[in-house]
Amino acid sequence: MLSQAEREMVVRSWRLVVPIADTAADLFYRRLFELRPDYRAYFPEDMTGQKKKLVHMLAFIVRSMDWPDSAWNDDVSPDEDLFLVVLALGRRHTEIYGIPDEAYAPVGEALLWTLDYGIGKDFDAQLRSAWARLYGLVARVMKMGVRSIADRSKAGAQAGGRS
């Protein structure tokens, strides 16, 4: 369970990642392919775009953690809705990129390693577990993506988001 304090911690720590986001993306994939060289084959030859998309998505996820309780009743459009976005993202991962569920574990490990490396001493046990919880939750929703009852006709359009 991701507590409010943990959400805030994640948001604050993201500030430290923003200035090094591109380096972090480099490090993340380097670490991932160190852990699982076989996963390289899932990705395109040129990783430039992929790195950007990952950073954008992480930024979106973190931003979605950052609103006050008092804003609970604000109108949020479906394409800004963390749950719906992540669910659709997960479905693309399973159905289009062919990512098996077990791949989320090494990817999570690489992510934590990258944050540890990039954030340095501030990445203490508490912050680590906050990120681990967030990742776990996002990964869980992504894995549910295949079960989503999305309008199939939109699936193609959404997959167009990749390139």
Next chain:
Amino acid sequence: MDRVPVLAGTLDETDLEGLVEMMTLFRQLSTVELESPAGAPEGTLWMKSGQVIDVIAGDLTGLDAVRYLVGRPGSYTVYRIEGVIDPTTQPLMRGTELLQVISELKTDSARLQHSTGLQRRGALPDESATVVSAAATAALVEPADASARQAAPSVDASAATSQPQSGDAAEQPPEHTTPLDTVSAPRLRDGSPPDSAETEPASLTALPAAVPPPPRAPSTPAPAPPAARAPSTPAPAPLPAPAPMRMPPPLTPAPGRAFAPSPPAAPPPAAPRAAAAPAPPPVPAAAGPRWATPAAPPPPAARPAPVALRAGPPAPGPARAPSAELEHSASGPHGPILAVFANKGGVGKTTIAVNLSVALVRRGLEVVLVDADPRNDVGNALAARKDTSRGLYDVLDGTVALADVLLPTALPGFAILPAGGLNLPEDVFARVSAQPERIAALLLALARPNTIVVVDSPAGLRGVSYSVLSASTHALAVVQAEPLAVRSAALVPRVLDGIPANHRPALAGVVLNMFDRRVAASLAVLDGACEIFGAEAVYDIPIPRAGVFIEASANGAPVALMDGSGGTTAGFIFESLASHVLARLGLSTPKLSDLRLL
């Protein structure tokens, strides 16, 4: 109000707890509808933005409904609801609080089942939680039955202990930080609310009576009561019928939770905006191993004026200085700007920036230490007694004047500009961080002749660090004497080379930090650094790993000012480093005669 199915599955794969946890990511109004294995509707949970709006199961609502629903087998469907909630509605509790309750109930029912020897119906994937037989669960949740209440000791106890608090809470502001017990107590207690309650809208969340209990009308679908807290809403808009009603008492909307009609249909979900967002300027494709070669970052989009690399007359003034107080920056000669940087955090940038600055000041130079790292560590390292919550980032934002946040120190000639920005919202912070021109103009404004600006950069070589580097005349690289750190330091020269020549700072040297002569790896690192940067760039006095730095940072003092415990030695090392740096900056150490006190 439309509902759009989003997700469906069975509760043995994902139980209520798992569902609620995932649904905390929903910002939209959403519901989970639960059905028994036979397909009969069991209940509905309403959530939005991590808040639980209501839980309904038959004529049970709130925590009673939760107690009924926990551990029941069956299936679920998650819906997204297109519609808005009446603004006067107060959520029942946070999703995290509900999760707490559910997990307690799960443990309780597991315990109860164990002690009464009830038969297992099945086990949840989570082996800590056991599904109780339907009969036992029903007994647990039958709210009218006093003995049954005793069967759920923990919830009842919490309600009881919170009883006095609920009274207190009435006096408190209606913040939604109310402990769960306080919020839940009224629903568990469920007496008839005094009518007067409705005249006290200020304490809706805290007052027991403020949330009117659901109509207990098992046999009649209660006529929707007047929307207590939504007098402007003429009729409580019907809740979307949660699945075909095959359950005896039809679900009724909880009073006071009126839902306004749907606004014009929301657009269909599109591809995530994040993925579709305009890409930042393209990064040249890297050559060689994908991970090892950093692509040269794009040059800052627009710069007011190229920064003169050495002290001297700068190029013509900026077309447009960001603010009046930064205006003078462009005219006249300016002092050096030295960026202390590294592509890794925790290697000692701040320690070195602070102690080097102090050593330079002790040599008679004027120094402004600028903290460009949003961690605001300079203020922390010096245990500032002054307010460091505002600083560089606020000046960049234009909301604060430079003069108001430039802090003088106890050492004459030494001023500090904290990073600040602690009160800036995330989006503003991101925007001001992405303004290389303003960062350059600000540093130039500080770099008056005879002043050295030392900048403590954030970790990394891009973003703010890149802006700082390209606005600096000189750069001092910090490398931790540790093998992995040196490998990543290999990126540094390439990044510097990638900065357009007219913005490229001169490498004022490479400092090895946390050096330990007894460790072979440390020596290997020294060799490695010489190989990467050229032996002449690497200072021959590495900074030892020493307890005094930790002590100094614990005390918030620069090491040079510490007596005993090695402070003098460490201070000496920085004095020596200062000489090297001055030589690199093309400035000579002031003559001894200039340092005479009298």
